[in-house]
Amino acid sequence: MRRPVRAVVFDLDGTLVDSWRTHAHCLRFAAAAVGVGRPSAVRLFGAQRPTETGTLRELVGPDQLVPARQAYEEALRAALATDPVSPMPGAVAVLAGLRRHGVAAGVCTGRSRLTAQALLDSCGLAVPLTVASDDVARPKPEPDALVLALARLSVDAPDAVFVGDSAWDAAQGTAAGVRTVVVGASGPPAALGEGAWLLDPLPLPEESAERGGARAGRAPLRGER
Known part of the structure; x- marks a missing residue:
């Protein structure tokens, strides 16, 4: 018998917040600021890593990581001041539905706490808990940040x-x-591994909060828990 869901924890970028355009702009600004040059769209996409720090390191190299991070944060502040990011379609409704059902919500992200909070504030999403990559020694894809979020x-x-x-x-x-x-994953289902469900993008039906997030009629990829 499936246990009832007491909490739903969300990734941030591409899950709750539509941030790619802003993220790409800030990465280009950071790369140019440290003399690497403005990367192409293909280069930006290929440089993506599970954490913000990992992406910047891949883009500019370890020696330029600190000034690149400073430039990224500067660009993000300026961008959000004039062009706020938006919630992903359905995110506001899903969070409201969880509150109505008494289900706790949190964010677990590969971003730094500073940039994660800036994005949440920009799009007006109020989530009670955020665990960022700088809260743990081993960030995404290691489980530590998610384990910490559940503990909190x-x-x-x-x-x-x-x-x-x-x-x-x-x-x-x-x-x-x-x-x-x-x-809304763009990769092949097999890349998601065991025990993950692949769904269409948000919004999810309200009753999914009660059933653990699986949409009616959609089977898990493999190995339903």
Whole structure:
């Protein structure tokens, strides 16, 4: 018998917040600021890593990481001041539905705490808990940040659902022993690994909060928990 869901933890970028355009702009600004030059769209996409720090390191190299991070944060502040990011379609409704059902919500992200909070504030999403990459020694795709989020929510892994948009999120969720839902992933389902559900993008039906996030009629990719 499936245990009831007491908490849903979300990835941030591409799951709750539509941030790619702003993220790409800030990465280009940071690369140019440290003399690497403005990367192409292909280069930007190929440089993406599970954490913000990892992406910057891949883009500019370890020696330029600190000034690149400073430039990225400067660009993000300026961009959000004039062009706020938006919630992903359905995110506001899903969070409201969880509140109505008494289900706790949190964010577990590969971003730094500073940039994660800036994005949440920009799009007006109020989430009670955020665990960022700088809160743990081993960030995404390791399970540590998600385990910490559940501990702070006082919820056991079998009573939670993790929602993300990438194979890295699937790896993190399954490693933490959490039922994992991947929405709108662009890669092949096989890349998501065991125990992850692949769903269409948000919004999810309200009753999914009660059923653990799995949409009616959609089977898990493999190995339903």
